[in-house]
Amino acid sequence: MKTATGRQRPLDIAGAAATIVFMVRGAITLCWRGLLDLALPTVCAACGRRDERAGPLCPSCAAALLGQVDGRYCPRCGAGIGENLPVDEDGCFQCPTPVPRFQRVVRLTAYEPPLAEVIRGMKFRGVRHGCRWLGRLLADRVAATGELASVDAVQHVPLHWIRRLDRGFDQGRLLAAAIARRIGRPRLEALRRVRNTPPQVNLPRTRRLENVRGAFKPVGRDAEGLHVLLVDDVTTTGATADEATRALLAGGARRVSLAVVAKAEPPPRQT
Ligand SMILES: [Zn+2]
Numbered sequence: 001m002k003t004a005t006g007r008q009r010p011l012d013i014a015g016a017a018a019t020i021v022f023m024v025r026g027a028i029t030l031c032w033r034g035l036l037d038l039a040l041p042t043v044c045a046a047c048g049r050r051d052e053r054a055g056p057l058c059p060s061c062a063a064a065l066l067g068q069v070d071g072r073y074c075p076r077c078g079a080g081i082g083e084n085l086p087v088d089e090d091g092c093f094q095c096p097t098p099v100p101r102f103q104r105v106v107r108l109t110a111y112e113p114p115l116a117e118v119i120r121g122m123k124f125r126g127v128r129h130g131c132r133w134l135g136r137l138l139a140d141r142v143a144a145t146g147e148l149a150s151v152d153a154v155q156h157v158p159l160h161w162i163r164r165l166d167r168g169f170d171q172g173r174l175l176a177a178a179i180a181r182r183i184g185r186p187r188l189e190a191l192r193r194v195r196n197t198p199p200q201v202n203l204p205r206t207r208r209l210e211n212v213r214g215a216f217k218p219v220g221r222d223a224e225g226l227h228v229l230l231v232d233d234v235t236t237t238g239a240t241a242d243e244a245t246r247a248l249l250a251g252g253a254r255r256v257s258l259a260v261v262a263k264a265e266p267p268p269r270q271t
């Protein structure tokens with residue numbers, strides 16, 4: 001049948017069918033990953049050895065990770081600081097330019113084994129208990145810095161809904177929930193990712209800033225006047241967290257601090 005919009009109707013039907021297929025696939029992924037999570041809670045996320053205690057890592061990998069956690073990093077960008085160098089509250093020679101809009105970084109450690117395996121596990125194998133475990137560790141680091149005293153609420157760097165559906169969950173939200181519970185602060189849903197940006201891997205910082213520009217929008221006014229603890233799993237150049245911070249400040253937040261599980265080394269050639 002021919003109508004004024006008749007030419008577009010087959011496309012509309014195809015688009016709706018694709019959306020339904022995509023959503024069904026997402027639901028199946030969600031169930032499958034939940035089952036995997038239940039079925040494999042005793043396999044170490046780093047070395048794959050079976051172990052009977054709860055938690056994502058076997059005792060030796062957990063000990064290795066805890067041995068890497070220290071405070072020798074720049075509080076403005078999260079880069080590691082050598083043993084003999086002072087930790088300066090105002091930043092370090094590795095701090096990016098322009099300086100990110102978040103005021104302070106709290107991290108667990110650098111992005112290296114065994115922590116890297118735990119993070120990959122929670123991203124790609126759906127190891128939710130790994131998120132909760134890391135969230136509690138990170139919450140304790142936040143408390144140890146004294147930053148906690150003025151934090152009012154916790155907000156994660158959200159995935160785009162397409163990525164969340166594909167993965168089956170949002171690891172940042174799980175981390176933020178564990179942190180909020182541990183430190184006794186509310187968790188906000190004050191950010192939305194409005195663009196599904198291509199992965200940042202291997203891009204220099206300037207390209208990363210362009211890549212994520214406008215990727216987040218504030219939602220409501222729940223962040224208004226608050227010191228928000230922004231939570232993400234990994235930061236490299238800080239470009240994504242900086243853009244999320246911009247949106248939070250646009251939504252009325254008073255101050256934003258960043259809590260990340262790991263700080264990855266930026267690509268060797270930054271421009
Ligand atoms: Zn292990």
Ligand SMILES: [Zn+2]
Pocket residue numbers: 074075076077078079091092093094095096
């Ligand atoms: Zn720095």
